[in-house]
Amino acid sequence: MSSLPGRRTRHSPPETSGLSSEAREELRRRLQGLIEDNRVMIFSKSYCPHSKRVKELFSSLGVEYNILELDQVDDGANVQEVLSEITNQRTVPNIFVNKVHMGGCDRTFKAHQSGLLQKLLQKESTYDYDLIVIGGGSGGLACAQEAAILGKKVMVLDFVVPTPQGTSWGLGGTCVNVGCIPKKLMHQAALLGQALRDSRKFGWEYNQQVKHNWEIMTEAIQNHIGSLNWSYGLSLKEKSVTYVNSYGEFVEHHKIKATNRKGQETYYTAAKFVIATGARPRYLEIQGDKEYCITSDDLFSLPYCPGKTLVVGASYVALECAGFLAGVGLDVTVMVRSILLRGFDQEMAEKVGSYMEQHGVKFLRKFVPVMVQKLEKGSPGKLKVVAKSTQEPETIEGVYNTVLLAIGRESSTRKIGLEKIGVKISEKSGKIPVNDIEQTNVPYVYAVGDVLDGKLELTPVAIQAGKLLARRLFGGRSEKCNYINVPTTVFTPLEYGCCGLSEEKAIEIYKKENLEVYHTLFWPLEWTIAGRENNTCYAKIICNKVDNNRVIGLHILGPNAGEVTQGFAAAMKCGITKQLLDDTIGIHPTCGEVFTTLEITKASGLDITQKGC
């Protein structure tokens, strides 16, 4: 096709035809946010004399106002278009006072003369609270406290629905009560078991067979959690956040019903809401699962040793629990439907699994339970599990003391009245879609943490998102939560830390030919004397060859992987390259130094095993 210079062939609608419906919706939300968040909001153009008069009026009244100068932002024309849809007014200045559309310059001055403006300005928030946070977990508490620090009136509604086994807990959410904290402590207990075995090789002398006592461990851990619950409560009090131990449910716009343990109902209103209700373990929906099985919600406070345990699932929760249970000396089997650690680098995931297998955890791959029956009562009792193969018509049976389900988590979003105010959730997962400022489709309702659709289920992410959200809402800040290059660590017996992309994901995004993977096996110094296996710990980095060998994925399997990974994650924020890794001097002798001496590429096929002595 020939065309004259300077004349473009049009395949798509001209740019001036405006926004896509999605972008329009997004912009509308943003504008409504501005209108809601500011006592006085002026949409203006910097050169407009009328706008100037209005600004002078508010200044003379000593009233703070926020301005958006349409001529100074890239999408000013679009803003004007959407504003005219909202207000039926196309001109600027376009003024809102306490969320009420005032009109333009003349109407504002008229309102000033009639006293209406003063009345509107005096009308402080008509709501009970500036912010109500639903959910007292990591994200919710972080957001609530930050908002309170910024001088806002904040309430936290928090209520733990007991598990089918009747387990319940205090303030702080999953991480503190039934997640990271007790998990890491039980992992530590298991590591100490390993340390005890190692210590004999290092000259410590004791002969007796060392046994583990579940009750002592669990009580100590629960005591620590109790102190955390208490300190969270104290911290809310110190910051003057109102804490209500009730179940929150939206009943109408800006209004929520709080039901306490006794069934008493109270209603509260707020200008803004943050949903941070998190998620709870999923059940299989098979015969006997809710009656006889436990989940991670129950395990950490289990008053008796679980005994011979079947862990169903291959999530990180499943593998971590299986790992420490085996580590404290229990007979543990993991039943896996398909792959280990979905979403994680699969080479690493398999290595995590194979280390566990070598250390006594049994794996039943490609099976799913179909029925759980009680054989004997007791603490623990005896359960019969029937499982079927996912590939063949084969069925197997096994007898266990405890069956722990760890097959994923379900967002707690379906019974909090979101439909009453029109907050959209993903039908399938129950998760809440939000934009890049954690705003739902209802402009005054936000969400953080595990309820978010397509975001990471990690405590520090929720905390950061919650804090930044409060600062944007009430602190005049604009920094958004960045969900990229978030490091994490799976606390399996051999810990797995990672930051950035898995190899699979990297190949999918950048294509294999553009990547270079450097890797090595390594033998931690402390393992040598302990007589622990060589060629088990493993490190790899994935580099983008066409971008100066930039490191886009970093993975380590070894002791203290969490401690090792953190600093590298900070470095990845600065965009590290392979060259910079090579230029960095190691700290000798550590595991972390392995990343400074990576030489062998996967593509080379060279041997990465470490020679013994």
Added chain:
Amino acid sequence: MAATAVLAALRGFFGRFRWRPQAPALAGGVRGAARSAAAGRPDYDLLVIGGGSGGLACAKEAAQLGKKVAVVDYVEPSPRGTRWGVGGTCVNVGCIPKKLMHHAALLGGMIRDAPLYGWGVPQQVPHDWSKMAEAVQNYVKSLNWGHRVQLQERKVSYFNMKASFVDEHVVRGVTKGGKETLLSAKHIVIATGGRPRYPTEIEGALEHGITSDDIFWLKESPGKTLVVGGSYVALECAGFLTGLGLDTTVMIRSIPLRGFDQQMSALVTDYMASHGTRFLRGCTVVSVKRLLDSQLQVTWKDLASGQEGMDTFNTVLWAVGRVAETRNLDLEKAGVNTNPKSKKILVDAREATSVPHIYAIGDTAEGRPELTPTAIMAGRLLAQRLCGQSKDLMDYDNVPTTVFTPLEYGCVGLSEEAAVARHGADHVEVYHAYYKPLEFTVAERDASQCYIKMVCLRKPPKPVLGLHFLGPNAGEVTQGFALGIKCGASYAQVMRTVGIHPTCAEEVTKLRITKRSGMDPTVTGC
């Protein structure tokens, strides 16, 4: 090579290996190498004196790049008669045995933690030094072996001889038996490292004291020990000795960990003191005498009061600094200049000495950090430059390191003092926090000294000048951040890094309190 002689299997191998690259020695012990040098054809492209971390790295890299390389290496026995194999200080009497004994001590702590985590461990678990020492020593010997194999694989000639310069291209090697060999080379790298200093001015110091050259090779427990010195070697040794259940005293004349951040140093010693190490500050040893029951009677003087003190010990360990091993090299015959005070060799940015084709790396070079990984990297880069593979110079800035005291101290970049001295107090912002490692809670451990500080420039974007971390696994924590600081990370970038929960390292990403604010940096709540 007495240490390696223990391994009978090695003996035959060494015997064969030692002479292979050389024609049979002449009766006088001096070969005709010098003649070929005089004729303009040196025996080797590169001769490395010293078989430690730096020397071996340099030799192997050069050999890999096709050069004809020799290593001349000899361990002068310590005054106590301790000797060891190839690999230098780090492998034999430094990082490796130190970290292993440190780990043994940490395991002792874990045994004490274990009952609180539900393990039925006896309350008092004794430690068997001999068993640990044997395991550590065997591992070190396996590393010696590994180094020998690597040299052989890369076709590096190895001479177990004491080296000294004949002239600027010729080095004389003398075996233990007194046989001499002359070796000539185009380039010579001096990597002879350093050895512990004996305070010979103190009565009985040399006769009765040991140093870090001996402690790792003791077959029997050192028993009640006096460690003299405030160096990291002193504190690390005292730390693991205490941890293994020995009665341990550290005597420091002035300050601990000179050159390190002094606030951190104080916390390191506070932790040790609260975990059973006795400290005698501001004291110097006057004399060491052997009593009839073979105990050592140490007399010291308190510098402030002038009063004398006395106690008996089973072992006195000197850790009062190290001396570069340059005195027997006859450097003047080659014209290589040293710092008359430190005896270290003066080098430029290319590691070249006053003689352009003679270089010095590692602990023996003036002004270089005495650290294995820096020596290794310097050695490799030097070899690459000598072989025309690269022009990259070694960057000695922002070298991270970790002191493996009972509570480990990792750092990279500037100390607070150095930052203030360089930039002025008004231009430096220090963020800091005390924290409690999660594992300490159930273990009921005291976390009073778990502390982090980050030293930044005050002016945005607040680049990080130094990071100091005191806590478990400090080495592992520090490594990645060292990279970040090398990339010029700013305070904001570190804060924007999402933490890994629950770890100690994540505390670094949560530093909000500035020293300037005067706010309380201690742990609030749990």
